[in-house]
């Protein structure tokens with residue numbers, strides 16, 4: 035499913051109105067009707083509702099909702115927030131229809147106390163004050179109304195399209211937004227539903243079809259962002275081939291594991307096996323070989339020359355050895371060490387297969403951004419920063435990363451010609467051609483040491499299985515998020531996450547896929 039900006043939504047709307055000839059008020063009627071359907075799904079019996087309508091088209095949807103709920107026997111208090119002379123022409127049509135049915139309250143003319151009394155008495159509030167047309171600093175009287183509802187109201191709140199105060203493109207909130215239980219949006223989700231802080235205000239998000247041209251209908255109407263949707267890639271998760279041998283599902287190499295951080299490579303290795311790889315090799319400095327061998331059973335170990343850390347130069351015979359691997363992960367537990375810059379440079383140059391850089395490999399890259407010039411354009415590179423690593427990579431603050439997640443992920447993808455996976459709630463995947471995918475799975479259980487190592491192991495495994503890079507990454511991020519949803523957020527250990535890989539993968543397989 036596509037993810038759109040307010041402008042992309044307006045383009046789809048104006049194509050529908052101007053090219054297809056469907057009048058805007060017909061879309062408004064469908065929008066309001068679709069919201070009513072969701073409301074009565076949740077509350078099948080008539081209730082008391084306050085509908086708050088602004089003067090833009092979001093308010094227009096609100097008038098349609100008020101009319102339909104009144105027809106269905108609901109007790110409706112309809113409030114116009116703003117001046118009736120400012121109503122858009124479509125909104126005016128439905129305002130007049132409501133005038134015939136209800137006595138419309140005007141926030142401009144009536145006391146705050148009477149609005150507050152209605153808000154206290156109702157079971158349901160419908161927020162149709164501002165939608166995708168809102169931007170900048172929220173003005174009065176919206177700020178006071180929103181603040182008051184957030185503090186005092188106990189009713190169930192539906193937002194039409196966007197909660198008032200959440201900006202549609204960046205999810206900004208200046209200074210307040212309405213905290214709602216459900217948001218019903220039209221045609222496509224908007225970026226603001228998935229970007230912080232706006233995403234925290236939206237409650238449950240429901241996308242409904244109201245007859246607007248679907249995104250992607252023409253090239254000009256194709257947004258460059260999507261939600262991570264299993265239907266886009268589950269064909270690659272067929273059953274295991276009957277004649278498979280251990281090489282069929284690729285050989286993953288994981289480079290990392292300094293003294294004291296061997297657990298990280300071990301976790302990444304186990305995740306790669308659990309995700310289906312036939313062969314996994316872990317590379318650690320010679321001095322760590324024994325300690326690692328005591329920890330793992332199935333993985334092979336490649337002792338790297340160098341006593342306590344990786345020797346930076348890669349000898350010719352080792353370069354040849356690299357060609358055995360179908361995908362390489364560098365970083366879990368890598369640590370910092372003398373010669374690290376030379377080491378990363380050699381890895382970037384030598385590995386010709388898909389390469390995932392994680393953890394300290396990213397920190398080294400952050401301090402020496404020129405290193406990416408040693409990576410050939412046609413070799414896929416995947417960077418998996420959490421917000422702190424991202425901040426170091428772009429030399430900005432973590433707070434700035436969080437505020438501009440979608441933009442910074444794309445900036446780094448362009449700068450490094452790499453796929454960037456910016457982890458967090460919601461993980462953003464940015465591709466160097468400008469495409470972005472927002473992942474919706476996940477839970478706070480993933481905010482724990484080890485979670486990133488598991489993700490890089492899963493990515494390495496899928497890349498080695500010769501699944502196209504874009505799909506492999508989306509599958510990995512989706513499954514990793516689902517692992518977090520399966521376990522207890524407080525007490526889960528990394529092992530609990532690993533235990534769910536097989537069942538989640540199975541659930542995602544397309545039906546009738548016995549393997550071949």
Ligand SMILES: NC(=O)C1=CN([C@@H]2O[C@H](COP(=O)(O)OP(=O)(O)OC[C@H]3O[C@@H](n4cnc5c(N)ncnc54)[C@H](O)[C@@H]3O)[C@@H](O)[C@H]2O)[C@@H](O)CC1
Pocket residue numbers: 043044046047061062065088089090091092093094095122163164165166167168169170171172173174176194195196220246
């Ligand atoms: N785009 C579409 O395809 C459709 C849109 N519809 C509705 O129309 C909405 C968009 O309508 P509009 O473009 O009229 O925009 P909105 O109704 O979302 O917002 C416009 C209003 O917001 C006010 N506003 C803007 N910034 C403000 C600020 N900082 N503080 C206070 N007020 C501010 C403006 O003065 C104006 O009155 C959508 O959210 C949706 O609910 C539906 O009717 C049907 C189809």
Ligand SMILES: [K+]
Pocket residue numbers: 092161162163164165193194195196197198
């Ligand atoms: K709204």
